[in-house]
Amino acid sequence: MSNIYLDHNATTALDPRVLESMLSWMQRQSGNPTSRHVFGRSARDAVEHARTQVAEACGAYASQVIFTGSGTEANNFAIKGIAGNQTGSQILYSAIEHPCVSRPAKAMQQLGCSSDIIGVDTNGILSQSQLQKQLQTSTSVASVMLANNETGTIQNITEIAELVRKAGAFMHTDAVQGLGKVPLSFMDLNVHAMTISSHKIHGPQGAAALILDKRVDIQPLLHGGGQERGLRSGTENVAAIVGFGTACELAVANLTAFTHHTKMLRDTFELGLKALDVTIFGQQTSRLPNTSFFALDGIEGETLVTALDRQGYAVASGSACSSDSTEPSHVLLAMGVKPDLARGAVRVSFGAHNTLSQVTDFLTTLKNEILRLRQLTGIAA
Missing domain, CATH: 3.90.1150.10 (Aspartate Aminotransferase, domain 1)
Incomplete structure (x- = not known):
């Protein structure tokens, strides 16, 4: 059987074409992407090429792509990083968010932030009228997923983001389930931050990204050597990032x-x-x-x-x-x-x-x- x-x-299973793109970075000597020699420059070029592939797959600029190790990490980064610079403001999230959004929102209460849940109807669609009322309270960030991982329900993120923007808050969407399944454009969604992940589109596990508007004031996720615009320091996982880029290119084509x-x-x-x-x-x-x-x-x-x-x-x-x-x-x-x-x-x-x-x-x-x-x-x- x-x-x-x-x-x-x-x-999802790793696509053989994705694995092929990763193998050379796993089998031969490659440099640290921050090194100045030819090995380092080659690794840096590979990371930046993948960054462009990821950006093109979700309607963003390469400069807006911050690589992370998982969708969970990217969601935590968005919630904690944005709210951390606006202590005292509330964090809003929908009642159907993944725990990697709801739990960091609740955890920020330890730093003086409050959090509140936006309700949904019987089809799992966000209540925009409730959101408008909640936005009357000073809000740092609102997070609403593009497509639910259980029901598959798709939200009208563009409309929701407009309400959030008018209230002077930042808008984040977890689009992990949307990438490769529906047309995806960071620009069209009108959000400030968006999470995507590699292993949902036949890429390797251990690679994801937060697509971030450069005008967003966000605290670094990791301090150190200054990688990823100084927001997520640490030596890049070149092979996984290369695979992520290839997976994004294939997802768009398919x-x-x-x-x-x-x-x-x-x-x-x-x-x-x-x-x-x-x-x-x-x-x-x-x-x-x-x-x-x-x-x-x-x-x-x-x-x-x-x-x-x-x-x-x-x-x-x-x-x-x-x-x-x-x-x-x-x-x-x-x-x-x-x-x-x-x-x-x-x-x-x-x-x-x-x-x-x-x-x-x-x-x-x-x-x-x-x-x-x-x-x-x-x-x-």
């Missing part, structure tokens, strides 16, 4: 094909789901083309995920990045979903290499596992 991977929102292919798979999958009496979340609004988040009454999501794993299908019960919690999805609870139903949530996220036959076979397996688990539940009752 071959295993089928349906968890691409968590991480965007249209990826969108059409994964949407076809998702729509076919959700058509089959309707016969299984499930609830599909966020279906009434714009979503990522590859993402389906659903739940069944009476069956725990973790139980179903484990059962499907034994049958050779890798899916998720929520965000892999916050799998240390057995609590219902905070995203679904924020959307008004009852806790018992939220505990049954399962996420399927398709990739470019998944096929229609895999979807058909998966639906058959899913139906059989649901029937088996319901029979077991009935016996136990």
Whole structure:
């Protein structure tokens, strides 16, 4: 039995072309990018070329790209770095943010900042009217993700950013799930800071970036040798950054094909789901083309995920990045979903290499596992 991977929102496999671009920087002597000799200059050129590739993939200037080690690091950098220069102002974030946004916002309370949560509706769309009221209080930064990692729901970041700007605050968006799945432009989104990550687009883990408007007053993440405009010191991971750049270039080239292919798979999958009496979340609004988040009454999501794993299908019960919690999805609870139903949530996220036959076979397996688990539940009752 071959295993089928349906968890691409968590991480993706390294593209062979990305690996090829990285190998020379991993196998032969390369210099420190800050060194003046030919080895150092060569490494610096490679980093700067990758910076341009990343910038072009998300509608930004190369000078706006600050490399980090992960999306979590970039989000922490944005929240702590911006708010740290405006102690006393509040930090706003949506109720469906990843913990790497909500937790640093809460942690900044130790430095005199307050934080507040912006609510969402039943589709997971941010309440702009609530945001406007909250912005009447002095605000340093507001953070709203472009696309949710669980439901795939896409926010109107351009409109939200305009409200934030008018209030004199800085706007940050976590666009980690958007890169490579929807058209992405830092300029068009009108934000001050944006997070993207390599391993979501078939690049290496350990590379990400904060796209940052140079006019933003932000505290350095790491002090030291002055790398990354003095904002994130430390010797660059040249191989990972080179891979990130290649992955970005490939993601842009494949965007249209990826969108059409994964949407076809998702729509076919959700058509089959309707016969299984499930609830599909966020279906009434714009979503990522590859993402389906659903739940069944009476069956725990973790139980179903484990059962499907034994049958050779890798899916998720929520965000892999916050799998240390057995609590219902905070995203679904924020959307008004009852806790018992939220505990049954399962996420399927398709990739470019998944096929229609895999979807058909998966639906058959899913139906059989649901029937088996319901029979077991009935016996136990």
